[in-house]
Amino acid sequence: MQKASNGPRAGSRSDDQTGDRRGGRTVNRQVLADHVYEELLASLMDGRLEPGAAVSIDGTARELDVSPTPVREALARLEHTGMVRRVALKGYRVAPVFTREDFAELMEARLAIEPVNARLACSRLTPERLAELEEAVADLKSAPRGPSFADYKDYLEADERFHQLIAxxxxxxxxxxxxxxxxxxxxxxxxxxxxxITDAENAIAEHQSVLDALSTGDPEKAEAAMADHVQKVRARAIADAPAD
Amino acid sequence: MQKASNGPRAGSRSDDQTGDRRGGRTVNRQVLADHVYEELLASLMDGRLEPGAAVSIDGTARELDVSPTPVREALARLEHTGMVRRVALKGYRVAPVFTREDFAELMEARLAIEPVNARLACSRLTPERLAELEEAVADLKSAPRGPSFADYKDYLEADERFHQLIAxxxxxxxxxxxxxxxxxxxxxxxxxxxxxITDAENAIAEHQSVLDALSTGDPEKAEAAMADHVQKVRARAIADAPAD
DNA sequence: CATGCTCAAATCCTATAGGGATGCATCTGC
DNA sequence: GCAGATGCATCCCTATAGGATTTGAGCATG
Incomplete structure (x- = not known):
């Protein structure tokens, strides 16, 4: 919306993050499509784009002040993550809200994968990674948990980070x-x-349990702790879920 | 290579599979990017594109007689499957060959996921799906297994189909x-x-065992049979693997 | 012979143009 | 007043143009 169509700047992309230099040599070259991808992913992950909302290619391009081509590329990648859906000739849409059944399937899948991740991670745990995990749990504990949306975004981010680190x-x-x-x-x-966010206290305790189990170096314990955590998340969610 | 640049046919896409009509109403609209995606995927899955080979955007576009834009979109989707890798400003490349370690990781992951799939599939098995699985095993048995590449492509296809059906x-x-x-x-x-393809006889027997276990309706048996199969595949591969 | 430089072709990347389809507001006829 | 037709705006999709980058060959130099 800001600086909408202020003029053609074709090919003049030597001042944004493309030719990023650090210490004298280019380290991580990035093209526009990557930037758009990260931007959209962030919008999806922190809730700015709500389920069911349309993600217009042209509209996104105007908003980010780029051409539709890199937006198409970014959305094509996102489609494969399941976070957006595409209908030919109709465009992209943020994946719809979870049904009860979707939730059950997701938890079933987590229960199949995440305990195994914990077991494998435990047997190969390095001190550096352990420190990162401790940091994530610490962030989880210290993150604000207010009633508003932005208030617990950091909490959710730390939660996701913890599980991803284990993977x-x-x-x-x-x-x-x-x-x-x-x-x-x-x-x-x-x-x-x-x-x-009502289950924060319990969830934090469970994350701590998983972390403790990992620290002991016993893969079986770690696997069990993670399985316990996922099962309890499922149980709490079912209890809290609204009628439909 | 054939019919290279025979002339501009811009916008005349009412004769290919786009406006496909069946029974009077359009049923499955498809865009060019989908076609390109399927074409590339087939080339990857049956080995026409070997590991490490470069996949040029412009070259593929010329070969399929389309513009680079849909090719970019198709490759962006493929990248997320891990079958091609992309380096910014350098293009796409078919993912390199498996190292021993890659193979170990893949089998570890299969061992975590596929037995669970077998267990879940067993508890929800429908007669129709069971018939499809039986067909896949039958195809596995009847497929030619000659020494040349094309000779056992059907065998590999049936193998993949069996596992995918269970998923x-x-x-x-x-x-x-x-x-x-x-x-x-x-x-x-x-x-x-x-x-x-040396292990075909053993592999066929194991697939039959998995199928039998599924037929009994006992999820534990199905899970065990699948775990046994994957472990034996791993064992045979390690035994057969070349020095490096 | 090995190494560094120059240049040209190929390739990637982005912007733009335009065809076709869809959706919505408006308008007309009953 | 309301149903259907019409026009316009929006959007998706593909092709094309052109700038930027990489790469490899050819050539010069130590």
Missing amino acids: KQTGNQFMVAAYAALGGQVQRFRLFGGVG | KQTGNQFMVAAYAALGGQVQRFRLFGGVG
């Missing part, structure tokens, strides 16, 4: 990919699943 | 997504993992 700690690229296929949905559920 | 039979969209995150890699490993 990465497995050192298994395919388990990371499998969790990633769920991760976005998990986060979306946290935002729009109906269950609020 | 779908879970009725859990997230388990399907998780398997899909692996599925492409599994197929690629079958093609280029070094292990040939």
Whole structure:
């Protein structure tokens, strides 16, 4: 909306993050489509884009002041994550809200994958990664948990980060990919699943339990702690869920 | 290569599969990017595109006689499957061959996911799906298994179909997504993992065992049979693997 | 011979143009 | 007043143009 069509700036992209230099050599070249992808992902992950909302290609392009081409590319990647759906010739839409059944399926899948991740992560845990996990739990404890949306965004972000770190700690690229296929949905559920932040105290305790189990180095314990956590999340969500 | 640049046909796409009509109303509208995606996926799945090969955007566009735009979109989707990798400003490349470690990780992930799929599928098995599974196993048995590449393509296709059907039979969209995150890699490993078709007899017997276990309706048996199958595949592959 | 430079072709990346379809507001006829 | 037709705006989709970057060959130099 700001600076809408202020003039053609074709090809003059040497001042944004493209040619980012650090220490004298280019480190992480990035193209516009990557930027758009991250922007859209952030909007989806923190709830700015609500389920069911249309994501217009041209509209997004105008908003970000780019051409539709990189937006198409970014959305094509996002489609494969399940966070947006596409209908040919009709465009993209944020995936609809979770039904009760969707939620049950998601929890079933988490229960199949996340305890295994905890077990594998435990047997390969490095001190550095353990520190990162401790930091995530600390952030979880210290994050504000007010009633408004923005108030517990940090809490949700720390929650997602904790689980994602465990997936990465497995050192298994395919388990990371499998969790990633769920991760976005998990986060979306946290935002729009109906269950609020009321279970924070319990959830924090369970995360601490998982972390403790990982610290002991006993893979079986870690697996059990994670399974326990996921099951309790499911139980609380069912209890809190609205009538429909 | 054939019919290279025979002339501009801009906007005349009312004769290909776009406006496909059946019974009077349009049923499944398809855009060019979908066609390109399927074309590339087929090339990857049956080995026409070998690991490490460059996949040029412009080149593919010329070959399929379309513009680069839909090719970009198709490749963006494929990137998220892990079958092609992208480097900014350098283009796409078919994912490299499996190392021993990659193979171990893939089998670890399959062992975490596929037995669960078998268990879930078993408890929700419908006669129609069971028939499809039986057909896949029958195709597995009847498929030619010659020494040349094209000779056992059908065999590999039936193998992939069997596992994918079980994933779908879970009725859990997230388990399907998780398997899909692996599925492409599994197929690629079958093609280029070094292990040939020597284990066909054993593998067929194991697939039959999985099918039998599913037929009994005992989820525990199905899970065990699938775990046994994956573990034996791993064992055979390790035994057959070349020195490096 | 090995190494560095120059240049040209190929390729990637983004913007723009325009065809076709859809949706919505407006208008007309009953 | 209301149903259907019409026009306009919006959007998706593909092609094309052109700038920016990479790459590899050819050539010069130590």
